[in-house]
Amino acid sequence: MPTPLLSRRARPLTGTLRVPGDKSISHRSLIFGGLAVGETTIAGLLEGEDVLATAAAMQAFGCAVERGADGVWRVHGRGVSGLDEPADVIDCGNAGTGARLLMGVAAQQPITTFFTGDGSLRRRPMGRVMTPLSQMGVQFVTRAGGRLPGAVIGPEVLVPIEYTLPMASAQVKSAVLLAGLGAAGETTVIEPKPTRDHTETMLRHFGAEVRVEALDGGGRRVTLVGQPELTGRPVVVPADPSSAAFPAVAALLVEGSEVTLPGVGTNPLRFGLFETLKEMGADITLANPRTEAGEPVADLIVRAGRLQGIEVPADRAPSMIDEYPILAVAAAMAEGTTVMRGLEELRVKESDRLGAMARGLADCGVRVEVAGDDLIVHGGGNGVAGGVTIPVDLDHRIAMAFLVLGMVSEEGLAIDDAAAIATSFPGFADLMNGAGAAIAPGPEAA
Numbered sequence: 001m002p003t004p005l006l007s008r009r010a011r012p013l014t015g016t017l018r019v020p021g022d023k024s025i026s027h028r029s030l031i032f033g034g035l036a037v038g039e040t041t042i043a044g045l046l047e048g049e050d051v052l053a054t055a056a057a058m059q060a061f062g063c064a065v066e067r068g069a070d071g072v073w074r075v076h077g078r079g080v081s082g083l084d085e086p087a088d089v090i091d092c093g094n095a096g097t098g099a100r101l102l103m104g105v106a107a108q109q110p111i112t113t114f115f116t117g118d119g120s121l122r123r124r125p126m127g128r129v130m131t132p133l134s135q136m137g138v139q140f141v142t143r144a145g146g147r148l149p150g151a152v153i154g155p156e157v158l159v160p161i162e163y164t165l166p167m168a169s170a171q172v173k174s175a176v177l178l179a180g181l182g183a184a185g186e187t188t189v190i191e192p193k194p195t196r197d198h199t200e201t202m203l204r205h206f207g208a209e210v211r212v213e214a215l216d217g218g219g220r221r222v223t224l225v226g227q228p229e230l231t232g233r234p235v236v237v238p239a240d241p242s243s244a245a246f247p248a249v250a251a252l253l254v255e256g257s258e259v260t261l262p263g264v265g266t267n268p269l270r271f272g273l274f275e276t277l278k279e280m281g282a283d284i285t286l287a288n289p290r291t292e293a294g295e296p297v298a299d300l301i302v303r304a305g306r307l308q309g310i311e312v313p314a315d316r317a318p319s320m321i322d323e324y325p326i327l328a329v330a331a332a333m334a335e336g337t338t339v340m341r342g343l344e345e346l347r348v349k350e351s352d353r354l355g356a357m358a359r360g361l362a363d364c365g366v367r368v369e370v371a372g373d374d375l376i377v378h379g380g381g382n383g384v385a386g387g388v389t390i391p392v393d394l395d396h397r398i399a400m401a402f403l404v405l406g407m408v409s410e411e412g413l414a415i416d417d418a419a420a421i422a423t424s425f426p427g428f429a430d431l432m433n434g435a436g437a438a439i440a441p442g443p444e445a446a
């Protein structure tokens, strides 16, 4: 049964809002914990459906994964190439990151692992990881077009490769490096545009040897020495900047708001949205900057104010790839035009986010254009009409983006199904309502 929600005009948003743990780092902490020998403790794990599916997957590979009464998760790993062959199909739910990283895990030893996922994940392309892993000797059986369900068949002997990413994708980089753990020799990934580096940071944290060289033009060359001994480590997961984006933009847009978002990850390869919002004139302060378990974090203080439309260059996209839906909402409320360039990867996310944002904003009365892979939003500088229901198509970020827009709409704005929000931001509506939002079951309440 779908659970529609209606977001009406909000009171000024105030208070300290604790955003859940980083999804990228949460998936990786469970995976590296499972590939390490000894105990890994994880504080602040995102307990969303995507990550819980990865926890179940690591259990299926024979690792002990449990949540302590103190909320700290403990993983007892099996070591590199020490996993069991899962006895059943691994269901990654909605999680592209879970699926693609776990396909790399499944590749690093001679076992056969079956994967599936929900309706969204089953339409997403897996060819992007199958191509490099095939070069390493891995075999696959999938539906047409490299779609799940599918099986990964790890070879007896993995061939280490050097692979240049054809698209900016941390998931593909990570899948190759994870498979490379099982190969004798050096596995190298060359990324023409830098993408989030949590895999490299964590590989080192768990004891692997990783070299990173900067390339001309901003790219990187990442080399992993294969067959390392990984050792269980403590991990502290920062609050997710991709989730913090929603209350942050809400606070910018709802007049009179001021919120504090503590302990948010500020890794520059993840922080493009906040850089962009500041260029648009946003009042965002980074207080108490510090480093926690190898990742930079800060407390974000966000105050409402006017935003100006700007041009967002294509080379910034990898550092804010998940944030375009909420940036498009901010752009709709800014004065003037915002041009977001180079968004081809948005078409293969949990939904076609380029199409979903263009259609949804147009339905709300915003002037929007899609030109090739660019999204152009003509901001009204004021509220939107609303009064419509947006189909979210199993996409958590489309759902949350339009609930934020509802907070500044004349007639309220509904989404047809809130279920997907639990993949990354359990408790989103309650947290926002506690700060001053008015999100309630709907749309029959409209």
Ligand code: S3P
Pocket (backbone or CB within 6 Å): 023, 024, 025, 097, 168, 169, 170, 171, 172, 174, 196, 321, 322, 345
């Ligand atoms: C992620 C990488 C990005 C991002 C996803 C998380 C990761 O995907 O969209 O939400 O944790 O590596 P791509 O690598 O496909 O761009």
